[in-house]
Amino acid sequence: QVQLQESGPGLVKASQTLSLTCTISGGSITTNDYYWTWIRQPPGKGLEWIGYTPNNGNPSYSPPLKSRTSISRDTSKNQFTLQLSSVTPEDTAVYYCATSRFKRSVGALNAWGQGTLVTVSS
Numbered sequence: 001q002v003q004l005q006e007s008g009p010g011l012v013k014a015s016q017t018l019s020l021t022c023t024i025s026g027g028s029i030t031t032n033d034y035y036w037t038w039i040r041q042p043p044g045k046g047l048e049w050i051g052y053t054p055n056n057g058n059p060s061y062s063p064p065l066k067s068r069t070s071i072s073r074d075t076s077k078n079q080f081t082l083q084l085s086s087v088t089p090e091d092t093a094v095y096y097c098a099t100s101r102f103k104r105s106v107g108a109l110n111a112w113g114q115g116t117l118v119t120v121s122s
Contacts, residue, residue: 002027004097004113012091014122018084022097022113029078030055035104036080038071040093041115048093049106053080060104087120094118 008020022036029036037052051061051071059071070083084091094115100108 002099002111004099004111006095006097006113006116008116008118010116010118012087012118012120014088014120015086018082018087018091018118018120020082020095020097020116020118022080022082024078024080024099027099029073029080030075032056033101035100036071036073037098037100037104037106037109038082039096039098039106039109039112041096042090042093047106050082050084052104089120089122092118092120 003025005023006020012018032055034055035052038050039047040050041047049062050065051059051069053059053071053073061069068085073080094117096113096115098109098112
């Protein structure tokens, strides 16, 4: 079964870039029909979809975040990464990586990492 684990700094200064890595085990990032997704949950708020990368193709991003977001694959390490630039304290959230097959909606995500809290300091 697929297992995911987020890693990266838990504290980022405002105006800098938030960088996280999701490591995949029990599956391959190159498997057809899989989508590798980043989700976040700010304190006291609901889940927010950030974007995804397919196994082979271009990533897709939430429109409000598109200009600041980059999601990429590293097939040699079986990982995918998130970079969110120009962060503000409003970007403070628990960040999750997750995956789905065939469907790209949040509701279709069936394997999640445990999440990692990233705090943006002003």
